Each structure stands twice: as C-alpha cells, then as structure tokens.
Amino acid sequence: MADEEFELDIDDLERRMEGAIGALRTEFASLRTGRASAAMLDPITVEAYGQRTPLNQVGTVNVPEPRMVTVNVWDKSMVQAVEKAIRESGLGINPQLNGTIIMLPIPELNEERRRELTRVAAQYAEHARVAVRNVRQDGMQQIKKGKDNMSEDDAKMWSDEVQELTDRFVGVVDKSLETKQEEIMQV
Structure with a gap:
C-alpha cells in the first residue's frame, strides 16, 4: 500500500448534486400551475x-x-x-x-395542458437525475483512480458512501417531481 492516503471530497460531490436540485427547482418554478x-x-x-x-x-x-x-x-x-x-x-x-x-x-389550465405540463416536469426531473448520476460517476472514477492508495474495504466504503449520497438526491428529485405534478394537476 502506498504512503499517501486516499481522500474523496464527499462535500464537493454533495455540493454538485445540490446544484442539480437547485437547477430543478428553478425549472419547476418556471412551469405554470394556474x-x-x-x-x-x-x-x-x-x-x-x-x-x-x-x-x-x-x-x-x-x-x-x-x-x-x-x-x-x-x-x-x-x-x-x-x-x-x-x-x-x-x-x-x-x-x-x-x-x-x-x-x-393567467388563464385556467385545461386538462390536456395540465397533462402536458406534468410531462415537461418529468423531463426536467430526468435531467436532474442524469446530472446527479454524472456526479456519482465522477466520484466512482475518483475512487477507481485512487484504488492503489487504499484497501478493498476502503474502496467499498467510499463506493457505498457515494451510492448512498446518489440515492438520497435521486429521492429528493422524485419527491420534488411528485409534489410538482400534484400541484399542476390540482384544479
């Protein structure tokens, strides 16, 4: 094992994932809900x-x-x-x-327009999920590059931590989408 210890900047990954959530909220705010x-x-x-x-x-x-x-x-x-x-x-x-x-x-939204807006919201959410997964992929690549400087257990621990962070942020995206779609469909 090498002298230098591998250290993944989880805070940086989290900050970047929060950026994806912030962009999603901005896009959701621009959707008309009636x-x-x-x-x-x-x-x-x-x-x-x-x-x-x-x-x-x-x-x-x-x-x-x-x-x-x-x-x-x-x-x-x-x-x-x-x-x-x-x-x-x-x-x-x-x-x-x-x-x-x-x-x-601001006119009342008809049923067809509401459904169209929920599809647009779903597209925005998918873009946010992709952004979060890209950050995850970057973190996993950093772990892969640093494998020479850590044990297999450490590599597994870092991978699990990155995956846990990713799951948490994808959950936030899904919950935000569900809330926005309910808001759009509300008459």
Whole structure:
C-alpha cells in the first residue's frame, strides 16, 4: 500500500448534486400551475440593447392578483420587444399592453395542458437525475483512480458512501417531481 492516503471530497460531490436540485427547482418554478408567479417569467430573455437580457432586468415583475402578472417596463422603447418575447416564450399567455405596463392574465389550465405540463416536469426531473448520476460517476472514477492508495474495504466504503449520497438526491428529485405534478394537476 502506498504512503499517501486516499481522500474523496464527499462535500464537493454533495455540493454538485445540490446544484442539480437547485437547477430543478428553478425549472419547476418556471412551469405554470394556474396560479400567477413572477418566477414563471425567469427563463424569458429579451433582445435589448444588442444582446439577450433576462426579462427581470428590463422591467419590474409583480403579481398583483392570484391570476395576474404585470411587467412594468422601464424603457418605453423596450415594451414591444418584451411583449414579443413573452408571446414567443411558449407559456401560452396573451400579453395586454397598458402604456409601459404589460399585463399577463393567467388563464385556467385545461386538462390536456395540465397533462402536458406534468410531462415537461418529468423531463426536467430526468435531467436532474442524469446530472446527479454524472456526479456519482465522477466520484466512482475518483475512487477507481485512487484504488492503489487504499484497501478493498476502503474502496467499498467510499463506493457505498457515494451510492448512498446518489440515492438520497435521486429521492429528493422524485419527491420534488411528485409534489410538482400534484400541484399542476390540482384544479
């Protein structure tokens, strides 16, 4: 056995897996559930001043009522670009202009649209699971590379620890998906 002891940075693997969960939560927040949410506009970017800019950097997003989102565009010349970006975002919302304020009434979701959104949520969850498994694979490769510097028992212990971490985070993804799908299907 070699002099140097193998040490796997479990905290780093955990931090990276938490990053996948954070990205999943952001994607879930952008899914429309029939209730107004400022987060549903987060993925929208606007062609502003020669570059793609997040919508929340060209105006103030508010939720004055449960079924209404408003965007108060700061620069009058940007109103048309913001309206166009919202129309083309695929959210299924029809913007209404009132000066520099764009009103977005959130319609009731029909059954077909709810089912479609649950499928989109499932896709987001699968991307998160893949990200978690990629981190797991990276950890397992680190263990494999360090096998010369540890006993078989240590290698098994590290592998078990990485697998346990992976199972825990996949469980979080599954639970988050289940919660989001229930929220979407709620009438």
